Amino acid sequence: MNKGKDHYLEAAKRSAAWHKGHIEKMKQCRFDTIAVHGIYSMQEALDFNQGSIIEPIYMSTSQAYRDSDEMEAALGYEVPTWCYSRIANPSMYYLEGVLALIEGYQTGHNTSCIATSSGMAAIHSAVEPFLQVDSKDPNRPINFVGTSQVYGGTFQQFNVRKDHERNIEWRKIVNSNDMSEWESKIDENTRFLYGEMPSNPGLAFFDLEKVAALAHKHGIVMIVDATVATPALMRPIAFGADIVVQSVTKTLATSGSSIVGAVIAKNNIVSKWGPEEMKADFCMYLKALPNRDNGPNISPMNAIMALNDIRTVRSRIDLCSRSTMKVAKFLETHPHIEKVDYLGLESHPLHELAKKYMVLVDSEHDEIYGEKVNRFGHLMSFRVKGGAQAARDVFDGMQRIWRATDLGRIKSVATIPAISTHSQQGEEGRKLADIPANLIRLCVGAEHPDDIIADLTQALEVLDGKKIKYTSPEFSAGGASSATLAR
Numbered sequence: 001m002n003k004g005k006d007h008y009l010e011a012a013k014r015s016a017a018w019h020k021g022h023i024e025k026m027k028q029c030r031f032d033t034i035a036v037h038g039i040y041s042m043q044e045a046l047d048f049n050q051g052s053i054i055e056p057i058y059m060s061t062s063q064a065y066r067d068s069d070e071m072e073a074a075l076g077y078e079v080p081t082w083c084y085s086r087i088a089n090p091s092m093y094y095l096e097g098v099l100a101l102i103e104g105y106q107t108g109h110n111t112s113c114i115a116t117s118s119g120m121a122a123i124h125s126a127v128e129p130f131l132q133v134d135s136k137d138p139n140r141p142i143n144f145v146g147t148s149q150v151y152g153g154t155f156q157q158f159n160v161r162k163d164h165e166r167n168i169e170w171r172k173i174v175n176s177n178d179m180s181e182w183e184s185k186i187d188e189n190t191r192f193l194y195g196e197m198p199s200n201p202g203l204a205f206f207d208l209e210k211v212a213a214l215a216h217k218h219g220i221v222m223i224v225d226a227t228v229a230t231p232a233l234m235r236p237i238a239f240g241a242d243i244v245v246q247s248v249t250k251t252l253a254t255s256g257s258s259i260v261g262a263v264i265a266k267n268n269i270v271s272k273w274g275p276e277e278m279k280a281d282f283c284m285y286l287k288a289l290p291n292r293d294n295g296p297n298i299s300p301m302n303a304i305m306a307l308n309d310i311r312t313v314r315s316r317i318d319l320c321s322r323s324t325m326k327v328a329k330f331l332e333t334h335p336h337i338e339k340v341d342y343l344g345l346e347s348h349p350l351h352e353l354a355k356k357y358m359v360l361v362d363s364e365h366d367e368i369y370g371e372k373v374n375r376f377g378h379l380m381s382f383r384v385k386g387g388a389q390a391a392r393d394v395f396d397g398m399q400r401i402w403r404a405t406d407l408g409r410i411k412s413v414a415t416i417p418a419i420s421t422h423s424q425q426g427e428e429g430r431k432l433a434d435i436p437a438n439l440i441r442l443c444v445g446a447e448h449p450d451d452i453i454a455d456l457t458q459a460l461e462v463l464d465g466k467k468i469k470y471t472s473p474e475f476s477a478g479g480a481s482s483a484t485l486a487r
């Protein structure tokens with residue numbers, strides 16, 4: 001005998017009320033507690049997950065239902081369900097829950113989150129709902145205004161996939177700190193404003209409060225890629241942003257075992273563009289409709305791997321920021337270095353502005369600091385005197401710092417953006433983004449900073465004519481290396 005659909009609707013109501021209460025309780029906690037526990041509770045562990053203290057990885061495509069009534073209610077989105085893992089999955093839900101809470105922490109807004117298979121998928125998901133053709137006027141031009149100093153992949157997505165392929169004009173802001181430039185590029189066909197801050201790798205920064213206010217004056221949303229800062233240093237929603245995108249792949253999921261993205265939005269966004277149904281809860285809209293149909297979902301395994309790293313983001317970014325500062329100060333006085341770009345250095349033209357936005361969350365409640373302290377993250381870049389070849393020689397001399405197109409890792413990683421992350425956008429695009437060929441991007445990990453300084457010291461000695469001793473992989477401690485086996 002079926003229990004009837006009402007039975008399931010009633011049960012869902014009770015469950016939703018319990019979860020809401022639990023989330024409200026979590027919101028009373030400090031950042032670290034939220035990052036560690038997220039929305040996963042002891043009650044949920046004991047009642048549904050065999051007491052598992054860590055959020056389980058639900059490697060299952062789909063959910064079974066007790067009867068046809070439950071199935072009907074679930075697939076009609078009348079009761080919370082995860083039905084099919086392209087749309088939702090409990091592991092994905094735990095990740096989304098924690099990201100929504102930490103990004104919304106002390107912003108005064110209710111937030112929600114949708115996790116995606118990559119940061120690029122998050123950017124795509126966040127901007128597409130605003131780029132729909134106007135059905136009443138299909139030939140009306142479409143544009144969006146955004147900073148030109150963006151991650152290389154974002155540059156390609158905006159410049160090639162939208163601008164070139166679909167005639168959606170990307171109006172590039174060259175100096176994002178010049179309010180008149182923002183103002184002059186917005187018109188009645190502008191769908192949203194977009195900014196990456198701090199930018200990767202140039203660390204461009206803008207006065208978000210003012211730019212977001214400008215967006216709202218025009219009835220459009222402000223979207224911010226805050227990957228480099230992480231919510232432990234900056235929460236754009238507190239300064240007026242409507243939607244935040246994160247490449248969780250980077251500092252948030254520092255171990256480097258998964259590619260993960262996320263969109264986090266405040267509830268009740270105001271936009272003169274886009275479908276009405278997206279406004280109350282933007283991320284829930286993405287989940288239930290466009291992302292259901294387009295399918296850029298994250299795997300449950302990657303969701304929990306990322307979640308495990310996020311728990312310690314605050315103390316980790318504090319440590320890595322302090323180390324980066326030490327390395328930046330060392331490089332700043334080095335005779336072979338032309339220039340160091342790090343927002344933490346007083347010499348950086350945007351240092352004062354960055355101080356307003358980049359604060360270690362809860363530092364005023366930290367027993368060591370007891371007051372608000374600025375932290376500027378672990379991304380920096382430096383330009384080597386002597387041009388492109390000199391930069392390559394120094395880069396090739398690094399023995400502890402890994403040469404890879406990556407950042408945010410627990411291990412120090414360096415890259416030359418002109419020949420890697422930013423190679424596709426060409427000379428012109430790189431000039432716009434201020435990425436010369438002698439620029440090395442360095443992201444300082446959690447090693448002791450003295451060892452990173454020692455590695456840079458010896459690598460820079462190539463410019464004094466010293467030969468770097470190359471340690472052949474044949475002598476590596478790991479026994480037979482791939483190089484030996486390849487013989």
Ligand SMILES: *Cc1c(COP(=O)(O)O)cnc(C)c1O
Pocket residue numbers: 118119120121151153154196200225227228247248249250259260261
């Ligand atoms: C890496 C990165 C992205 C893209 O994220 P993926 O997870 O690699 O797809 C977007 N924005 C910034 C600032 C990034 O550093």
